[in-house]
Amino acid sequence: MQDPTNPEEQPEGRKPRxxxxxxxxxxxxxxxxxNAGFRAAEIWEDITIFSRRFRARGWKRIVFELAGxxxxxxxxGTVVMLALAMPAFEATQGDWRNRGNFAVTxxxxxxxxxxxRGIIHEDSVPVDQLPDYFVKAVLATEDRRFFDHFGIDVFGLFRALTVNAQAGGVVQGGSTLTQQLAKNVFLTNERSIERKIKEAFLAIWLEANLSKKxxxxxxxxRTYMGGGTFGAAAAAQYYFGKSITDVNLAEAAMLAGLFKAPTxxxxxxxLPAARARANDVLSNLVQSGFMTEGQVIAARRNPASVVDRAQSESPDxxxxxxxxxxxxxxSRFPQRTLIVHTTVDMSLQKAAExxxxxSLMQYGEQYHAKQAASVLIENGGAVRAMVGGRDYGESQFNRATKALRQPGSSFKxxxxxxxxxxxxxxxxTIIDAPISWGNWSPHNFENRYEGKVTLxxxxxxxxxxxxxxxxxxxxxxxxxREMAKRFGVETPIRNDKTIPIGTSEVTVLDQATAYSVFPADGMQSRRHGIQQITGYDGKVLYDFDRDEPPPQRVLSxxxxxxxxxxxxxxxxxxTGRKAQLDHGILIGGKTGTTSAYRDAWFIGFSGNYTCAVWFGNDDYTSTNNMTGGMLPAMTFKKIMDYAHQGIVLKPIPGIENPFPPQKPQTVAAKKPAPPSDQPVQPPPLRPRTLSADSTKILHDLGQKLREATPLNPQKVATAG
Incomplete structure (x- = not known):
């Protein structure tokens, strides 16, 4: 019997099988x-033969290549734009509709x-209750295709570009009403490509999440309408003394003309310019087909008149x-209808403006400087004046608090x-000589070096x-970096070896806050613009002196x-000689000028006030060789000379002789005045004001009267 496990004993035919x-x-x-490779080759050949049918030659090939x-x-480009727009969408997080859900006097x-400021949205007038001709006037002037586009009007943009090209300048805007809303709610008026990209994406987002109504x-x-008013309802009450639902066609046309240029x-x-603008709005109504010439003729013949109000300036x-x-x-209190006692002094505010x-009117063209900003802080931290730009109506972007600019030598x-x-x-003493830090080699002005110098x-x-x-x-x-933060600079400082000479951007308010440490005896300046917040019932909800911690020492x-x-x-x-004040008032300060003369600063202080001044351009173009010791120092002098009239002068801490003796006035022979095209203007006189003690007494008395007799919200709301 054969053993199946023994291969030698298996049959010979099994191995060949x-x-x-x-x-x-x-x-x-x-x-x-x-076969797979052969079939793949056949398929590829079939695809190649099929593709040859679409092969373009001659001029067609050029077209397809360009299209590709x-x-x-x-x-x-779309990927890049999306990357730039991502930060904009962060603004849409949370309850963005109710961020401004306040009514503040x-x-x-x-x-x-x-x-x-602010608006209680439940009290605003619904669109359905607005006069039909007012809504049509707004759409005819601002966005005729509002109900047809998706947030960006391609046809309107092309039309605006064509009209502007024919006119040789900007005479017609291409932004839709939705884009303007995106700017008002989420962005600023800063002119930059990045802002326009964000505006476009946010407009599309608004169209996707909100109805046209x-x-x-x-x-x-939420649009600024001039006179310190926001929104059409507030503007109708301010200019015409009536509800927005009661305005006639002439008044509606005048209101519709304010959206683009409220100032x-x-x-x-x-009033003449407002009436001429209203007439243009009436023409827009006819040209858009919303109304006929016969319907608007009465409004042309009887233009709107406004309520006679005393001229009042609002520090917007x-x-x-x-x-x-x-x-x-x-977050400290639930109330949303508030009365806010601020620190602003309107006489100082007007002087700063x-x-x-x-300065811009007299020297702006010469130095090629179109914008400026300034902040004035009294010793103790109260912000007495703030100028965020040349014209609030033209641009609501606050260059004092939001514009990040290089401070130059003022950072030193x-x-x-x-x-x-x-x-x-x-x-x-230290050696002033060329120095390199890695691949960076800073230079002095005009490449001059002094050798051994003191600090x-x-x-x-x-x-x-x-x-x-x-x-x-x-x-x-x-x-x-830590010292800047201790001084009160809130803008993050870059961790860069170039920052000792002022390359890290800050705001004008940052610099004013920091320099306020020097007259504050080395203590935190505790910069603030709000002294007290109360409800309409007189209850004190916030008081700066009561609720804020005491200042801490930041400099020995x-x-x-x-x-x-x-x-x-x-x-x-x-470098700051032009900033010296009249009557021998002692000041300290520092100039600042950035590379290519893009920014010019002077920040200085006396024992009473600290003032920061910046000049430059929104588009970051260079000025005409302007330094901080020129126009900024001269403007600082104007503001501070006015601020120091009729007040008790305080010494600068740490200075042995805070009030140097003035030079005696001597009578000399009168010399003929040098010829000048400009008449010499005396400095403005500051109106007499109460002393700090008198102001505090009156403030306390007023507070007691308010507690005894609560304010009527309606009267306060219409007082302005």
Whole structure:
């Protein structure tokens, strides 16, 4: 019997069968792979033959090649635009509709009504209740295709480009009503490509999430209309003394003309211009087909008249900032209808606005500077004046609180303060010579080097290499960043070796806050614009003196004395001579000028006030060689000369002789005045004001009267 487990005992025919099976498997694999490759080649050949039918030759090939490149670039551009727009969509998070759900009446430091902000949306007039001709007037003037586009009107944009090209300038805008709403709700008026991209994407987002009626209602409620009013309902009450539902066609046309240029066409400021603009709106109604000429002829013949109001100035840039502060503080109380006692002094506010405007009118073209900003802070932290730009009606973007600009040499105070805290003195000597830090080599102005200099000389002459050498060889970058934060700079400071000479962007308010430390004896300045918030029942909801912590020391007494000693030398013997005040009033300060002359600063202080001034351009173009010691220093002098009239002068801490004797006046022979095209204007006189003690007594008395007799909300709301 055979053993099946013994291969030697198996039949001879079984071995060949096994080999044949393996050969068949190998043959099947080879044939399958070959057939698959052959079939793939056939398919590829079929595809190639089929594709040849679409092969373009001659001029057609050029067209298709260009179209393909355009599609490629279009896809790449879309990806880039989406990346830029992502930060914009962060603004849509949360309950964005009710962020402004406040009704706030603002009072100045003396209790006078200076403006209103916010709106209770339940009290706004629904679109269905507005006069039909008012809605048509707005659409005919602002966005005729509002109900046809998806947030961006391609045809309207092309039409605007064509009209502007024919006119050789910008005479017609291409933004839709939805884009304007996106800017008003989520963005600022800063002119930049990034902002326009965000605006376009947010407009599409609004169209996707809101109905056309909701978009129109929000636009009519939240647009600035001049005279310190926001929204058509408030504007109708302010200009015509009536509800928006009661305005006639002529008044509706005048209101519709305010949306694009509220300051230029405000009837309370320029009634003839407002009527001419209203006539253009009536023409738009006819041209768009919304109304006929016969329907508008009566409004042309009988233009609107406005309520005669006493001329009153509203510190709108300050109020916008204060309104943001109210919303920040609102987490402490549930009320949304508020009376806010601010720190602004309207006489100082007017002086600051006039100083900025007069400087721009007189020297703006010469220096190629179109914008400016300024902040005035009284010792103690109260913001007394804020100028966020040249014209609030033209641009509501607050350059004092939101514009990030390089501070130049005005940033050096943080570097020198660190040096003083590390045992150095104004007499400490250091070498002014070319220096390199890695691949960066800073230069002095005009590439001049003085050799061995004291720190007093270095800051007075604004030498660049010295603060860089201090940071590189002594204490590094991090202590400078920490010092800026301790001084009150809220903008994040870059961790960069170039910051000792002022390359990290800050705001004008940041710099004013920081320099306020020097007259505050080295303590936190506790900058604030709101003194007290009350409800309409008189209940105090917030009080700065009661609810805010006491100031902390940020600079030692010795370092403060050294810094003030150096800073008062800048206006006397250094780059800030044009900032010196009249009557021998002692000041300290520092100039700042950035690369390519894009920004020019002067920030200075006396024992009473700190004032920061910036000049430049919104589009970051260079000025005409303007430095901080020129127009900013001259504007600082105008503001501070006015602010120091009729007040008790306070000494600058750490200065032994705070009030140097004035030069005796001598009578000399009268010399003929040099010829001049401009008449010499005497400085404006500051009106007499109450002393601080008298103001406090009256404020306390008024508070007791308010507690005894609660304010009537209707009277307060119409007081302005």
């Amino acid at each position: 096994k080999r044949h099976l393996l050969l068949r498997i190998d043959s099947w694999i080879d044939s399958t792979v070959w 490149e355009a599609m490629t670039l279009g896809v790449a 603002f009072l100045d430091r003396y209790g006078n009504v200076i403006g209103h 909701e978009i129109l209602s929000l636009y009519l409620d 230029k066409y405000a009837p309370s400021v320029n 840039f300050f109020l916008d900032w204060a309104f943001d502060e109210v919303q920040r503080l609102s 006039d100083a900025v405007e007069s 105070i943080y570097t020198y303060s660190v040096a003083m805290e590390n045992g150095m003195t104004p007499a400490t 007093l000389q270095a800051i007075t002459q604004s030498i660049n290499t010295i603060p860089v050498r201090l940071a590189k060889e002594h204490f590094g970058i991090q202590p400078i 007494e010795k370092a403060l004395s050294y810094m003030n000693t150096m800073l008062i030398n800048v206006p006397q013997n250094g």
